[in-house]
Amino acid sequence: MENIEVKEGSQLSLSETDYLTGLANRRGLSNFYLSLGQSDKIHAMYIDVDNFKRINDEFGHSMGDRLLVCVSGYISKNAGGFVSRVGGDEFVAILDGRLSEENVIKRADDLIAGLEELDFRKDILVLISLSVGIVLDQSAEQSLDGVLSKCDAALYQSKYNGKKRSTVYKSDDKSIQISRNIELEMEDALKNGQFKVFLQPKVNMITSAITGAEALSRWEHPSDGLRMPDEYIPVFEKNGFISKLDMYMFKQVCMLKKSWEGEIYEHLPVSVNMSRFHLYNKNFPDELAGIVESYGVDPEELELEITESVFIKDTDELIVMVKHLQEKGFKVSIDDFGSGYSALSLIKDLTVDTVKLDKYFLHSSANDMKGKIVLKSVISMCRDLKITVVTEGVENDEQIDFLTRSGCQVAQGFYYSEPVPVDSFVEFAKAHLSNILSKYRIDLGESLVSDDGHIKGRIVGEGLKSVPGIFKGSKAMHFPGGPTEENMIEIDPLAVVNDSWTVSFWCKTDELHMWSSVYFMKFETGFASFNPLAWEGHSDFRIRDSREVNGWYDSSSCQLEENLWWHIVITYNSDTETAISFINGDPIGQTKNVPVNRFVKRIVIGGDVFQKSYIGSVCELVFYNEAKDYDFVRDLFREYTEREDFAGGPLKRLI
Ligand code: C2E
Numbered sequence: 001m002e003n004i005e006v007k008e009g010s011q012l013s014l015s016e017t018d019y020l021t022g023l024a025n026r027r028g029l030s031n032f033y034l035s036l037g038q039s040d041k042i043h044a045m046y047i048d049v050d051n052f053k054r055i056n057d058e059f060g061h062s063m064g065d066r067l068l069v070c071v072s073g074y075i076s077k078n079a080g081g082f083v084s085r086v087g088g089d090e091f092v093a094i095l096d097g098r099l100s101e102e103n104v105i106k107r108a109d110d111l112i113a114g115l116e117e118l119d120f121r122k123d124i125l126v127l128i129s130l131s132v133g134i135v136l137d138q139s140a141e142q143s144l145d146g147v148l149s150k151c152d153a154a155l156y157q158s159k160y161n162g163k164k165r166s167t168v169y170k171s172d173d174k175s176i177q178i179s180r181n182i183e184l185e186m187e188d189a190l191k192n193g194q195f196k197v198f199l200q201p202k203v204n205m206i207t208s209a210i211t212g213a214e215a216l217s218r219w220e221h222p223s224d225g226l227r228m229p230d231e232y233i234p235v236f237e238k239n240g241f242i243s244k245l246d247m248y249m250f251k252q253v254c255m256l257k258k259s260w261e262g263e264i265y266e267h268l269p270v271s272v273n274m275s276r277f278h279l280y281n282k283n284f285p286d287e288l289a290g291i292v293e294s295y296g297v298d299p300e301e302l303e304l305e306i307t308e309s310v311f312i313k314d315t316d317e318l319i320v321m322v323k324h325l326q327e328k329g330f331k332v333s334i335d336d337f338g339s340g341y342s343a344l345s346l347i348k349d350l351t352v353d354t355v356k357l358d359k360y361f362l363h364s365s366a367n368d369m370k371g372k373i374v375l376k377s378v379i380s381m382c383r384d385l386k387i388t389v390v391t392e393g394v395e396n397d398e399q400i401d402f403l404t405r406s407g408c409q410v411a412q413g414f415y416y417s418e419p420v421p422v423d424s425f426v427e428f429a430k431a432h433l434s435n436i437l438s439k440y441r442i443d444l445g446e447s448l449v450s451d452d453g454h455i456k457g458r459i460v461g462e463g464l465k466s467v468p469g470i471f472k473g474s475k476a477m478h479f480p481g482g483p484t485e486e487n488m489i490e491i492d493p494l495a496v497v498n499d500s501w502t503v504s505f506w507c508k509t510d511e512l513h514m515w516s517s518v519y520f521m522k523f524e525t526g527f528a529s530f531n532p533l534a535w536e537g538h539s540d541f542r543i544r545d546s547r548e549v550n551g552w553y554d555s556s557s558c559q560l561e562e563n564l565w566w567h568i569v570i571t572y573n574s575d576t577e578t579a580i581s582f583i584n585g586d587p588i589g590q591t592k593n594v595p596v597n598r599f600v601k602r603i604v605i606g607g608d609v610f611q612k613s614y615i616g617s618v619c620e621l622v623f624y625n626e627a628k629d630y631d632f633v634r635d636l637f638r639e640y641t642e643r644e645d646f647a648g649g650p651l652k653r654l655i
């Protein structure tokens with residue numbers, strides 16, 4: 001055992017030596033560990049340089065290297081024992097097991113405290129610190145990995161508690177007993193395929209369409225039956241086995257996705273949970289990319305869920321990791337947002353694709369006014385940042401009602417489905433794929449209901465009547481005009497639920513009246529309308545943002561003549577903040593920098609809340625919950641006019 005104190009770099013072979021610091025590398029450490037007697041007792045320390053990445057970023061890699069050389073000399077001199085560098089800024093020291101517990105802890109704390117005294121640039125030294133994880137009294141009988149994973153768990157605790165400190169690994173006896181079976185069985189269970197992928201759908205609460213799934217593990221134990229994650233995940237997180245399970249689940253999901261090829265649900269995205277352990281593995285993005293490639297699946301359809309608690313301490317490392325994962329094509333989400341210490345600044349610094357609101361956040365907020373305000377604001381903020389929000393744990397109608405009105409569209413929860421085996425999931429997916437509707441065509445002539453029956457209209461006033469539409473035998477609605485808020489149709493506001501939207505319709509005006517809109521949509525934050533006669537005899541697509549004094553955005557277009565059918569399309573794109581109006585297939589008016597309005601309160605056809613009602617006919621009303629482009633609108637216009645039964649002519653082209 002004496003050799004722990006004496007073995008030095010000079011006794012290492014070249015392949016066992018770290019080129020930069022001259023310390024043992026991982027192989028050197030491993031060989032040294034194997035050379036220990038089985039009955040030897042050791043202590044071990046995992047030492048990590050906090051914020052090292054910042055030094056590389058801000059001062060360059062050569063400065064980073066110089067710092068590492070300096071720090072490694074310091075550690076090897078003061079930690080004692082056999083010191084090795086096992087990662088960029090990570091060191092492991094194996095100490096003689098006969099040293100007292102106090103002695104080991106004191107060495108670690110002295111190491112942490114003494115760093116400031118190093119002979120190195122002070123402006124750099126103040127930025128870094130050391131975090132240490134310690135494991136005491138280990139038998140060298142067990143594998144090196146076994147020792148290191150305990151050290152690593154302790155190191156994580158140090159980081160979690162704020163860095164610049166040491167933590168001793170503690171496994172309380174009770175949990176050890178419970179987890180002993182699990183630890184004994186887990187490797188075989190993995191080999192024997194006892195871990196199964198269950199899937200829980202993510203559903204658009206407005207359309208009931210499935211938008212994806214989350215993969216959750218279940219342990220099918222041969223004698224105990226189905227074991228739930230709550231029983232084994234905490235154990236795996238402690239002993240490090242979670243990394244293996246995650247990779248296994250990831251591969252299973254890739255296989256599954258591949259097997260869906262050619263099915264109608266083939267492109268449904270599936271998310272996989274990833275534990276914090278991977279974040280310290282710089283090759284993680286490459287490894288995942290390699291797997292995806294070998295299975296021939298599209299990384300764009302895979303999402304990695306990383307739990308919020310991870311994001312608290314190791315922010316710098318995390319930002320880089322998230323970026324790298326996205327460069328490889330993966331989507332990344334913050335899981336369990338709102339469960340603990342959510343720092344809002346995180347959302348600012350991280351470029352995540354999705355935020356998953358924690359189920360406890362929902363459950364504790366839903367019955368409480370203040371909680372609701374917070375929830376609603378978080379959702380709104382995410383939408384402004386173009387981050388998708390998924391709410392977990394949705395169980396009842398009240399929650400759905402509240403969430404959809406707050407602007408969250410996607411839910412994952414027992415209301416729709418529990419996590420289920422793949423076969424059952426596929427059944428669910430098939431039933432809910434057909435519901436995907438981003439488009440509602442409303443029959444204005446007669447029923448006032450959308451094709452799928454979801455969106456309904458309601459006549460306000462009297463004197464509206466069915467008249468011939470633009471096709472032979474089709475119907476339009478005729479509006480007789482009248483005072484403000486009379487003789488019009490109100491449409492269910494759920495027809496437009498997205499930040500970007502498009503509305504298409506045909507109208508024929510009997511009598512033009514200044515600023516009377518044919519289409520009017522009221523938001524919580526303003527309104528949008530289409531007026532056949534506005535500025536200088538021209539029609540106008542107007543968006544009003546009531547949050548601004550001068551928030552009037554007009555896309556003035558061209559002159560519309562009375563007694564002719566016109567195809568009108570208005571579209572708003574929240575990504576580009578552009579509003580465009582199209583007349584008879586051509587883009588006529590365009591306005592940029594139009595802020596997004598949201599929470600549609602009313603949709604009115606043939607009326608205006610400020611002006612007299614519209615006089616004329618309207619038909620073929622279609623809502624799209626996305627922005628449409630020039631090609632789409634031109635083709636749409638052609639589709640209408642090239643139909644054999646088209647009877648809406650004569651038409652005027654404007655450009
Ligand atoms: P999670 O990632 O937050 O997964 C969602 C959990 O919420 C699941 O628990 C799911 O069954 C539950 N849930 C979904 N909808 C509802 C609802 O409406 N009400 C309530 N009360 N609960 C709902 P599950 O499957 O027991 O998984 C628990 C946790 O275990 C997961 O939480 C995840 O953190 C972890 N986990 C499961 N499989 C894996 C895995 O393969 N790798 C990793 N790293 N973690 C996993």
Ligand code: CA
Pocket residue numbers: 214273305335
């Ligand atoms: Ca999750």
Ligand code: CA
Pocket residue numbers: 335336356358359392
């Ligand atoms: Ca979650």
